[in-house]
Amino acid sequence: MHQINGLARELATGMSLVDNHCHSIDLSVFDLEGFEDHLTEAPDRLSAATTPFDSMAGLNLLNFCAPLIGVDGAGPEAYVNARQKIASDELARMHFGGAGVELLLVDTGYKESRLATNDQLAELSGAPVVPILRLETFAEGVLREISRPEDFAAQFGEALRDASIKHSGLKSIAAYRCGLALRGEPVEMTELSNAVAATIEGNSMAEGPRITAEPLISYLVQTALEVADKPIQFHVGYGDPDLQLDRSNPALLTPFIRMANERRRNIVLLHCYPYHREAAYLAHSFPNVYFDLGLAINFVGTFASRIFSEAMELAPFAKLLYSSDAYALSELHLLGSLGFRSAVADFLSMLYDRRLADEAYMVRLASMFAKENALRAYRL
Ligand SMILES: [Zn+2]
Structure with missing residues (x-):
């Protein structure tokens, strides 16, 4: 193994991070099984004799x-x-104390009721929290309120315009619903109304409407380009089995990325594994595309450096953001x-050893990866 340059280590350790995608924390006391559920994206156990701790994520955590x-x-x-004997707010302060994060962009759209509020999270982490609006969840709320499918377009546009002002970005989980092959030309109004009507009819009243139709999701993100001057995050790649992996390849999003680029709107590709090279290619090809390696970094444990260097083979250095995707x-x-x-320490060290970067350049890169790229992408 190669020796990490002292300055590279010092810079990487000292970075003050902007986490561009994470969730809040659950302050309840976990038993073993409840805790293990958060070390894997798989809802079903292989067998009672196996544990998700037997993985890179589990070993890394211990x-x-x-x-x-x-x-x-x-x-x-x-x-x-041992964890059960410590108050959960004390644990949270301990973990955030070591995380060195100065700003959290929080996706509040997933099983939110179990989690600490944004105010609690800000207090426990010592970092300001800015919320991200989940488009599909927001649109499902609008669907519950309209009486006729034809009313959706106007009501959604108006509601999103107002709500987006209070958020730093928008997020789409198209990958979990219809896949990322969203269209690059406007959705016809009749097609939209039909999709809205089918969505309302196809869902039980108890569960509420669940948006899965491509025309409707394409319409949501296209409307976001029109009415909200905010970046749009997309879940990409790896996730729970609700998702079909090959439909979450970000290359499928290219027509929509072009559309967003014409309107000068930034797209942030989240997580990306195992498509981090595809994401890097898109970040390389389109000025409006940024990406991160969140989730992957937590789940691959000690292989984080390898994923990072694969992504940086092609990615412009100004396009890579930090996220934990912690949930x-x-x-x-x-x-x-x-x-x-x-x-980051490994990457900077490699550049220095090969005489590709001097000390001043390493300082600059560490600061870009830690927060400057994120502040630019979200115009914070
Ligand atoms: Zn997430």
């Missing part, structure tokens, strides 16, 4: 987090038992940050 609560070398059960466990805010720091 390695970094067990010593913090005084159980160095603990296995899964001993870790979770529920405060550990994931810490581990996302540690994984990213170690990947």
